[in-house]
Amino acid sequence: MNVSFPKNLLSEHIALLERVIPSRSPNPLYTHLGLALSPGTLVLFGSNGEVDLEVRLPADVNGQGSFLVPAQPFFQLVRSLPGDLVELRLGAELELASGLFRTRLSLAPTEGYPELFFPSFEGPSAPYPLQASLGVEDLFRTLHHVRYAASNEEYRAIFRGVQLEFSETGVRAVASDGYRLALYDLARPQPFQKKVVVPARSVDEVVRVLRSVGAGEVALALGQGTLGLALRRDGEGLLRMAVRLMEGEFPDYERVIPKEFSLRATLEVEPFREALRRVSVLADRQNHRVDLFFQEGKVLLSAEGDYGKGQEELPVHLEGAPLAVAYNARYLLEALGPLSGQAGLLLSGPTSPSLVRPVGEEPGYQAVVVPLRV
């Protein structure tokens, strides 16, 4: 059986699979790229055991069947083929021809390759009884706002994931490492209630896929221990993912989110971020401490460490009483990371958690940063 399609179409589509399919794996089958042929469609698929991905592209197909080709040489070749068209002939081997270049690649037997279960583009299916429908950009924004706050530590493993909460008020993403917390509320009411935790590294792959697709709809489906995604644009199915979930859920975090504040500071995010970066160059290299002294219309940033001292002053709009507070500059910078324009920094004292959030829009994003003890 054979299939032909434009080279550019293929090289665009394989970039995402290239990230997922490992170059080495205890299970060598995972180092293979799957090709599934059916009339009019070529489906490319791959997995690393944690993340499964399939991409479909229109192609001139003759015959039908599933094949596993060694992913690394296939990807390398596709990137550099001389012709505009690629022709594949699949049998005992894969024969690939493009321009004056010809190659024969050995195939792996498909027995033993794990069966991949993806959600349906059409709606809830047997392996995925719960399904939410969101915009691609909405889901991207939701995950992207909180991902940074997830933990890298083995300790309290659950914090190495991002929690997704589905409820009648919408979809919330939460991440924390126990020292700071980020959450994003997307106001898209869902007909079911459920909390799941997605490994942060798999969130990175999901975010990458969403960014590359850019626009369209995504069906977010929940199955046994698995989060499924099916992405469509203009009504046409583009790609599907399945991501293994973590066991357990976050401890109650609501109580660390401060609700009352003695000082509300409104800052221009960009100049504040730059000043924080500059001043923190001088900060202690262990705790990255930067002192903020909020007073009448301005904030004085200062830091001191082995190299010396630095300070800078910025204008700020304040409601409330002057206050001195200190933060780990990295945590504060990361909390400001997803923001632009103006940000609100809401404080209730030098030892109580502070809240960072955007100004002048529905909150959506909230980040809790705990001050350093002065």
Place this chain on the structure above:
Amino acid sequence: MNVSFPKNLLSEHIALLERVIPSRSPNPLYTHLGLALSPGTLVLFGSNGEVDLEVRLPADVNGQGSFLVPAQPFFQLVRSLPGDLVELRLGAELELASGLFRTRLSLAPTEGYPELFFPSFEGPSAPYPLQASLGVEDLFRTLHHVRYAASNEEYRAIFRGVQLEFSETGVRAVASDGYRLALYDLARPQPFQKKVVVPARSVDEVVRVLRSVGAGEVALALGQGTLGLALRRDGEGLLRMAVRLMEGEFPDYERVIPKEFSLRATLEVEPFREALRRVSVLADRQNHRVDLFFQEGKVLLSAEGDYGKGQEELPVHLEGAPLAVAYNARYLLEALGPLSGQAGLLLSGPTSPSLVRPVGEEPGYQAVVVPLRV
């Protein structure tokens, strides 16, 4: 004493020093950036023990003296200063001000910092009795053409350097790892005869400096165990380097350069390189073997390894008898690396060294590649 100058001028100039000055060193003084003030000029200097570098920039200076500031925070700060102007005040500490930002950095005592000897911009000096004058682009081209062929192995340490040969016929650069060899002859006759070997890693720094300066003249000076460089543009001294030399010199390599050929192939470099890359994807992963079969007006490239087979055909202009020969594709690709347009591949049999060189110009560059045994 104090000095002020535009921020952009400083950040342009420190990039090269940033590469040389180590962030950690057994001698902590090396992690410092030197500032030498004299009327009208600020000289920045640094060293890692192997490569010394000084950069001079015009500045509004009040006073004179030499100071050592911690390089890492200084570089980080300079990149992100808020103002257009930077003001430094030097005394017991360095005070830096720019816009609303102020910092005080501690200084290290200059005692104990090694004295750096650079060649003079004016001509031979006591520590550098021999001096050659070249164009910046000429020296860049000379070093850049051969650097790739230097060895990374501990074995036969001398091959981890690039040999520079000064003579009445010009300046030659040679590099080899014992399996292949590259040389470049620059036809700039010199009034002295001398061979020196520069560590390949220091050559990388020299090449980087030459590329960043782009044009002008460079005095290449030889002192005791040291190669010095002084770069000028439009008659004005820009920067100076001193590089520690290796001991010893290359064994006689002239005898491995083939002089007679049974086949001369003329190829378009770019398509040949691309075909080699594609076909070599299928090559054995140990020896990267690609077979070349030269015959009547074409060459057939083929390779075979664990993944399968690949082949491609290219048109070629031949003088001589058909020949089959095999190379390590990486070595052949690297030998073609500095070339564009047309290249000549000169062969004298499937087991004798081959020569790669440009076509239609004074040779200058020659690369010897030894075929794999068939």
